[in-house]
Amino acid sequence: MPRKEPDFVERLQAAAKAKQAQLEKIRTTAPAEGAKSAEHDAQRVEAAAARKVRTAQRKSVERAAAQQKQSLRDAEKDRQAQAVTEQNSRRQAERAAQAEAEAALKRDQKAARDTKYAARKARQK
Numbered sequence: 068m069p070r071k072e073p074d075f076v077e078r079l080q081a082a083a084k085a086k087q088a089q090l091e092k093i094r095t096t097a098p099a100e101g102a103k104s105a106e107h108d109a110q111r112v113e114a115a116a117a118r119k120v121r122t123a124q125r126k127s128v129e130r131a132a133a134q135q136k137q138s139l140r141d142a143e144k145d146r147q148a149q150a151v152t153e154q155n156s157r158r159q160a161e162r163a164a165q166a167e168a169e170a171a172l173k174r175d176q177k178a179a180r181d182t183k184y185a186a187r188k189a190r191q192k
Contacts, residue, residue, distance in 0.1 A: 073081070
């Protein structure tokens with residue numbers, strides 16, 4: 068009867084030959100793949116450097132925008148403070164003018180009363 072299945076030793080030999088064939092195949096393609104992987108590594112390094120540059124640029128633009136916003140906020144606060152100061156000084160000037168007008172009115176009223184009193188006294192004599 069013919070043997071259909073290989074025995075253990077034959078299987079080990081076949082496995083060793085297959086392993087050798089795979090190693091030979093890898094050895095022949097390794098230099099080509101090494102160049103490709105080196106090129107791929109270089110591309111990755113380039114991409115990472117470009118990414119760092121873009122990130123740095125974006126951060127500097129964001130920083131500049133934040134500084135500009137802050138300066139605008141500061142300018143607006145200064146403008147509002149100046150407006151409040153001007154409004155307060157206007158109010159004080161209006162109060163002073165009103166007080167002066169009231170004082171002048173009282174003086175005029177007193178002068179009119181005194182004149183009226185003096186005229187009445189003059190008539191009685």
